[in-house]
Amino acid sequence: MNISIIGGGAVGLFFASQWSKDHCVTLWTRTDMQAEMIQRDGLYIFENGNENVQYIQSKKIGCQPLQADLIVVAVKQYNMKDVMGELTNAKSHSIMFIQNGMGHLDLLDKLPHHHIYTASVEHGLVKINGGTIQVNGRNKTNIGAFRGGTEEIIDHLQTDSFRFEWRENIHHMMIEKMAANAIINPLTAMLNVKNGQIAQNEHYRSIAKDLCREFASVFSYKSEEETFESVLSICKNTAYNESSMLKDVKEGRLTEIDAIVGVLVKEAEKKGCHVPLFRMIYNMIKGKENMPPLMSN
Amino acid sequence: MNISIIGGGAVGLFFASQWSKDHCVTLWTRTDMQAEMIQRDGLYIFENGNENVQYIQSKKIGCQPLQADLIVVAVKQYNMKDVMGELTNAKSHSIMFIQNGMGHLDLLDKLPHHHIYTASVEHGLVKINGGTIQVNGRNKTNIGAFRGGTEEIIDHLQTDSFRFEWRENIHHMMIEKMAANAIINPLTAMLNVKNGQIAQNEHYRSIAKDLCREFASVFSYKSEEETFESVLSICKNTAYNESSMLKDVKEGRLTEIDAIVGVLVKEAEKKGCHVPLFRMIYNMIKGKENMPPLMSN
Numbered sequence A, B: 001m002n003i004s005i006i007g008g009g010a011v012g013l014f015f016a017s018q019w020s021k022d023h024c025v026t027l028w029t030r031t032d033m034q035a036e037m038i039q040r041d042g043l044y045i046f047e048n049g050n051e052n053v054q055y056i057q058s059k060k061i062g063c064q065p066l067q068a069d070l071i072v073v074a075v076k077q078y079n080m081k082d083v084m085g086e087l088t089n090a091k092s093h094s095i096m097f098i099q100n101g102m103g104h105l106d107l108l109d110k111l112p113h114h115h116i117y118t119a120s121v122e123h124g125l126v127k128i129n130g131g132t133i134q135v136n137g138r139n140k141t142n143i144g145a146f147r148g149g150t151e152e153i154i155d156h157l158q159t160d161s162f163r164f165e166w167r168e169n170i171h172h173m174m175i176e177k178m179a180a181n182a183i184i185n186p187l188t189a190m191l192n193v194k195n196g197q198i199a200q201n202e203h204y205r206s207i208a209k210d211l212c213r214e215f216a217s218v219f220s221y222k223s224e225e226e227t228f229e230s231v232l233s234i235c236k237n238t239a240y241n242e243s244s245m246l247k248d249v250k251e252g253r254l255t256e257i258d259a260i261v262g263v264l265v266k267e268a269e270k271k272g273c274h275v276p277l278f279r280m281i282y283n284m285i286k287g288k289e290n291m292p293p294l295m296s297n
Helices: A010-019 A032-041 A079-087 A106-107 A154-155 A168-192 A195-200 A202-216 A224-238 A244-250 A257-271 A275-288 B011-017 B030-039 B077-088 B105-109 B155-156 B170-191 B196-202 B202-218 B223-235 B244-250 B256-273 B274-291
Strands: A002-006 A026-027 A043-047 A049-052 A059-061 A067-073 A091-097 A115-121 A125-128 A132-137 A139-149 A164-166 B002-006 B024-029 B044-047 B048-053 B057-060 B065-071 B091-097 B115-121 B123-128 B131-136 B141-147 B165-167
Touching: A002 A010, A002 B044, A010 A026, A010 A043, A010 A125, A010 A132, A026 A032, A032 A059, A049 B244, A067 A079, A079 A106, A079 A257, A106 A115, A106 A139, A106 B202, A115 A168, A115 B196, A154 A164, A168 A244, A168 A257, A168 A275, A168 B274, A195 A202, A195 A224, A195 B077, A195 B274, A202 A224, A202 A257, A202 A275, A202 B274, A244 A257, A244 A275, A257 A275, A275 B105, A275 B170, A275 B202, A275 B274, B011 B024, B011 B048, B011 B123, B011 B131, B024 B030, B030 B057, B044 B244, B048 B256, B057 B202, B077 B105, B077 B256, B105 B115, B105 B141, B141 B170, B155 B165, B170 B196, B170 B202, B170 B244, B170 B256, B170 B274, B196 B202, B196 B223, B202 B223, B202 B274, B244 B274, B256 B274
Parallel strands: A002 A026, A002 A067, A026 A059, A043 A132, A067 A091, A091 A115, A139 A164, B002 B024, B002 B065, B024 B057, B044 B131, B065 B091, B091 B115, B141 B165
Antiparallel strands: A043 A049, A115 A139, A125 A132, B044 B048, B115 B141, B123 B131
């Protein structure tokens, strides 16, 4: 297949490396510099103490129209609007979106394409620099159809070491992912701790439980206990992982707080649910976004 | 007067320096080292670019029985229990307590002395080391009677540059102080910002407002708006100040969270008020207390 991946973050780089043997992959990046670096030096993957290089095609997004069998959109949700123009005009059989949160689903409605998938990634990935990632743990990618599309796509995409799982209900899939993101990401970012501490420290665990109660009151398809169990298990499985939001806060970058907790708070308002703790978490991170990096950490 | 001050923190050192000209002051410290250092080198006060030295008597607490016209207790609330034995046997006309929070009032009930005052300090003080403080701003000390005692004590204690104000209702006085401490201290400690940021950053201000709502629901003698106004005004007046709790968290020390927010949460439970935000703030700081200093910042 011809696969175009948009986004040079950890997920984009990882997917490009996994498909590069069986498919013709092009990675589209935001900057010329990253595209040139990857095109020239290849993509480095560190995993279990081993180093691997994959050579793939890489271009700056916008330098030519998109055309591929499958386009994978792996940019952060707050950058979705920047690529919508390219996507609307893209010639492609299928598009797959890998964003946290659910705020981008409205945007997908506007696309003309017949096959649109959404996915949620359960791999532990860290971007070291523009051409290097570290794989801290492989799990799977959940995928489902937003419009059109069938389970068969998985047969084309997965390999033994790069698994996909079909999900009939993409809303449930995304809500599950959102619970983890809405609780683990901002908490670790605020407290400046690795994921494992949320499960290990009794006081932090107690905060996570209170947040699960609020979360389950808004998205009630799983109970407070089920949500808490799933959040704890992710914290334990990714104990030594530094969440992406903690990294963003440390480096004074924009975070995904609007896409995740912002959307949750709005949904709560719509449904008349009270989520004072999420409001406070939202304001804590949002306040940090408005401060220069040196002050915020 | 013979005045004994217990506690070699910023408040103890400042009070000792202010009274040393007109009274016979003894400063009682927790360690031999600090007592010897002050006894030998004097007490250094930095203020408005000037340096001042005062020579006073300093001893380690417990090395001999306490006997004075006035004993001033300026230890942190969580150290109160350590000095209660000394105090119970102390021969003194009056005792004055300067602690944050209200948790120590139960302890005062057990003391046999006829004149017991409580006070709350509005000076901006920073301890530089065991024998040096910096005065960032002078305001006043509020004082009232817990048992016995009269307004006349102020005439003996105050000078032109070291003012006292009599308060008929010490509970109101302490609640006012508690509002500031329960909101500004943990918020600045969590967010790692100076006091001014709480007023300046719209997101942090919004958190402070929500906390004022919870505070006013528990201690209702002032409204949410009055509480918020007073908290904001303190943040602005002490804009460049780093709160004591932020300092404690940075250095991995015990904080006053139990004495302040812990007491508030318990009081809320007693009254059937919901204070989810204070519970979360409590758990955030409490969780940090249980972590090694290098991880917490």
